[in-house]
Amino acid sequence: MNAETIWPPIRLTLELAGVTTVFLLLLGTPIAWWLARTRFRFKEAVAALVALPLVLPPTVLGFYLLIALGPDGPGGFVARLFGERSLAFSFPGLVIGSILYSLPFTVQPIRGAFEAVGDRPLEAAATLRASPWDAFWTVAVPLARPGLIAGGVLGFAHTVGEFGVILMIGGNIPGATRVLSIAIYDHVELMEWGTAHLLSGSLLVFSFVVVAVTLSLQKKMGGRDR
């Protein structure tokens, strides 16, 4: 175990989790908003659809993703635009897989928070001539902040620990798709327990700090005890 083999997976993991979390929020927030506000009859079916990737074992999901991202799938089509054969085994591919797999954990708390905001503040904003877009950003999002933070944290943590999907679509390629979880697993396979424990421990401590600090940002608004 040396710096050369330890740092690239860590860097890659943080990059992946960071980028994925950003996309999760960008994608999950509008979905959550729609789910919270629409009166569409079958919205719960859509909600279920978002949660569905969860029920597949990650490696199986990874397998289907592999096909979808591969040369014969839509991913391959996109990849060819950039002169590649496949989106699998690439960083963008990992991001896509992670998003799909962590999306429900981001959508759910945000949806809950949006629902808790209720109609009233949005009606008030409308009477103050805030367009729906304006009200979304200036009223709904700030009021739902705790939910957004929780969604981001869960998505981040889930991506850090994600394994099956990434192993399947990433291919454990050092420096490109070999993230920390896979590296730890490799050490376990090699029976390098010491390194595995150390990496796991550092991952836990690091994540604990990130998660605890982020969650603390949820600090309550003003408030008297009434």
Add this chain to the structure above:
Amino acid sequence: MNAETIWPPIRLTLELAGVTTVFLLLLGTPIAWWLARTRFRFKEAVAALVALPLVLPPTVLGFYLLIALGPDGPGGFVARLFGERSLAFSFPGLVIGSILYSLPFTVQPIRGAFEAVGDRPLEAAATLRASPWDAFWTVAVPLARPGLIAGGVLGFAHTVGEFGVILMIGGNIPGATRVLSIAIYDHVELMEWGTAHLLSGSLLVFSFVVVAVTLSLQKKMGGRDR
């Protein structure tokens, strides 16, 4: 592929997901309640702790669980009371692993829902001589129902699809620990695509129905558009 090999994993998966969900709710609800209501300074640290198992790759988590459940861990101690060597490779062991791994997804939405209930209804209940325990069941829980349902659904779905942890501590014993996700994975590994597709498809459809129906139970309370 025949009924004999297909049904036991399905039954087992439903049993596992069902039992786990019940325990998740039993365990997650008080934790969520505490997190929502306490003024303990470091409660976010506790919240982070709950979310922590997430960041470990499931197989690594599974490895540590294997140690914990094994003859030298607390699990072994408990197992010996029942004349067993280890809690691994047993249904209770799977339940423990699944709970640990899915807990954050149950706690988070429930916590959010409890927080959204706010102080008011609980204060009102207190002035009506409802003890905290009474008010919890008759006011907080009904008002937080959407969050409880969401938490249960996410926990259920996550347990159905769980793989790494179960793989690690289950031992793939037909009828005892060979759940659907592992069965599907085996078929994928064996390149029995047809069976894998069929099982995956059925799993998706079944889960879709369960999740969609459950989520629809969240129906809104009465309500005028004000």
Add this chain to the structure above:
Amino acid sequence: SAGTPSGGATVRVAVAANFTAAAREIAAAFEDATGDGALLSFGSTGQLYAQILQGAPFEVFLAADEMRPGLAEREGLAVPGSRRTYAVGRLVLFSAEAGRVTGPDALRDPGLRRIALANPALAPYGRAALEVARALGVEDILRDRQVIGQNVSQAHQFVRTGNAEVGFLALAQVVRSADGSRWLVPERLHGPIRQQAVLLEAGRQNPAAARFLDFLGSRAARKILRRHGYRAEPPAPHGPGGP
């Protein structure tokens, strides 16, 4: 050790997870010997095969069995005729407890609860374990007490953590530890556990890929293999077809 020496070419190698430790040493020796670099990706054989099918950029495939390389050849994913057995695994009955395993009789111990093995449907070591049980006439005992790991390294973890008292493992996994107790299963009790390698289409144009494949048969590589508990067969390519 997976880095690329300046000047030389690099070969991307997909390696079956159970061969991880040996592969690393071989890659290092390969770099020293040729100046080329080898970039190793580990995974289960089935997973690696699926990835190769989907255009993974691997040039050499070191599988844990002979089925997948054969399949790759037939499906046109590999360069025909490049397939060869690079290592033959040895099965061992192992226990973390000293003195528990002295011979095949360990399997008949009535106090024995759990026997770990790799999934016979997926892993050659698992299949071999089954054959051994059949040969020893302890099939029923095995069926009742088996706990199956997805691969042999999981079976190893079951045994190492004491959750299973004994297990059929790869010699490679325990060759370098002196503790516990073991019985090296005679090769006549099961079919050979051949691990085959193949040159993939992606590596056809990369001379370093061919060099890596050749290096597997070299004296230096075979020495490493033996040290890791494998038996090395002569570097002659096998005939077409498989099991």
Add this chain to the structure above:
Amino acid sequence: MTGSGTAPGALEVVLGGAVGELRIEAVFEARPGETTAVFGPSGSGKTTLLRAVAGLTRLSGRLALGPATWQDDRRGVFVPAYRRRIGFAFQEPALFDHLTVEGNLRYAERRSGDPEGDPCVSFVEVVERLELHQHLERMPAGLSGGERQRVSLARALLARPAALLLDEPLSGLHRTARAAILPWLRALGEASGMVILYVSHDLGEVVDVAHRIAPISSGSVTGAAPAAEALDRLPAGDLLSRFEAGSVLTATVRARLPALGLSELDLGGQSLRVPGAERPAGTEARLRVRARDVALATEAPTAISIRNVLRGSVIEVRDLPETPFAEVAVGFADQRLMARITRDAASELGLETGREVFALLKTVSFDDP
């Protein structure tokens, strides 16, 4: 409401529909620069009506503010709430809990579409009038009920609306605070030319603030009449109006009597003293007189503390059913005054149409909050 005679900038309301078991049927017009009180008991549909005008609840019909059509079902027009130039103070103040009080007010001001700031409705003035200065930095969650209401009202004002919709905005305030705010609000409406719809169940409040009154009962509004007329017209048996019912008189200031703190008014040649010496001579004064405050005499009384004695003649005497009272309308020049006295007294004094009487008005009765 026919289009003819619609003042420019008037709010035209023709709405119908049902909420729960209540049928709404509202046809009226509210004029710019005027405050129109929507007045009726609890559950009569006031909130529903205001929400429909704002575009928050959908009823069917037609809504227009001056040239801008907000809703016209026949033409398929429905302008969403955020495109209507309104300000809305909800019955239960809907403050933004994530912003300070000042943040709430600035939120409205920034979107008022009036970057210069309407001189009629300046931030500083609104804050001062509604006594919010010491709360500006606070979060809404810590405010008292009355404080929240005032912030809500201030926010609606700072949206600088063309139509200000107020749903019982001062129900949590004590009378003095109300008495200070209402005339200012009324004047603000006059100065800025906005339409104000003021929902209240308190006739005292309504009379203080409203130019016109649109009574609502069981969801039905049939029109908005000038306050004086509406007060006179309110059904006599309507319990609601018993206490507050009365007349509005228009007089001219004849002289100021600063030493006494009084003004002397001219009412068709007769003199009247009211509290307050601020109004300059020659200006018009609007006086509300509750019927319950008026006594009648058939001879000019002497040695009595009541200073205001107006001579007139009985126009009408009508019994108030189910009460011991009668209401007597007394005319002076072209104005009329209602007096409520016991039927007993009315008959003993021989009051009947045409009879000459003296109406007795305590000065203090003009000093109501």
Add this chain to the structure above:
Amino acid sequence: MTGSGTAPGALEVVLGGAVGELRIEAVFEARPGETTAVFGPSGSGKTTLLRAVAGLTRLSGRLALGPATWQDDRRGVFVPAYRRRIGFAFQEPALFDHLTVEGNLRYAERRSGDPEGDPCVSFVEVVERLELHQHLERMPAGLSGGERQRVSLARALLARPAALLLDEPLSGLHRTARAAILPWLRALGEASGMVILYVSHDLGEVVDVAHRIAPISSGSVTGAAPAAEALDRLPAGDLLSRFEAGSVLTATVRARLPALGLSELDLGGQSLRVPGAERPAGTEARLRVRARDVALATEAPTAISIRNVLRGSVIEVRDLPETPFAEVAVGFADQRLMARITRDAASELGLETGREVFALLKTVSFDDP
């Protein structure tokens, strides 16, 4: 408040503390069977005080209801809210949104610890009095503001409390509805012997419901005095009291005059007619008389509609600073009546202590909502 003289079951309040910038300092006692109004302007700490009494907000000091000590910091006693026999109607009704209206009421009733049901506070009667029958099946989210308040009040009542804490429970109701509820509430308190703390900023409401008044201003309550006394004592310059200030007279019903819809009362030998012929002869009647409604004369007036003329003598004349008015206290037997007239009139009539005067009271002024 010293323990001596504490009525059994009285609520003893000695609380202090700070919320935000407001210092709370409350020392008073509320008696069982009586309604004590906590009366003061917005932001004066009324809600805070009630919450502290309920145990929802923590101030320091001592709280006891009869023999039960709810809080005593010196002895480290603090009984949590749910162990206090209270009922609380919050200023912003906190209904349970997951239960129907009936569900809300039954929730309270089931926990009232009184399975038989207090005959004074029966479900049926409460629902009927507060006109909730047609809403029982509905969910709270669809109710109008006034309806929500009534449900909240009903729920607090059905908790069958020993101390009923009401925070502006009727602010969303029109006067008639209020006028119907308040006397009933007062009587209910009398019959059941509970302590009622009634928060209001409306003196009219306070006078109608309260036996005692505990004025609060800037967080300070120094005691609860009988309503008549408190009204008389309220600082004259206090704008709040201007309109409503007055006296409370106690009279005996002498005769009923059903034909006229009136009753004749005896006030220390003099006669007085008031609306309503329901009270049986011989019973006591409590009359509130606003100072603004009383006129004075130095000679018995004739040919006038004012029926009630009481002879008495001036006890005191005091100017109301910053107004054109003076207040004249007139004594009859052992009671006193306040009249508010212009200073001008007071001096012209030569009113001074000891002078014999006639107080003129319109019958209708007793008919206030």
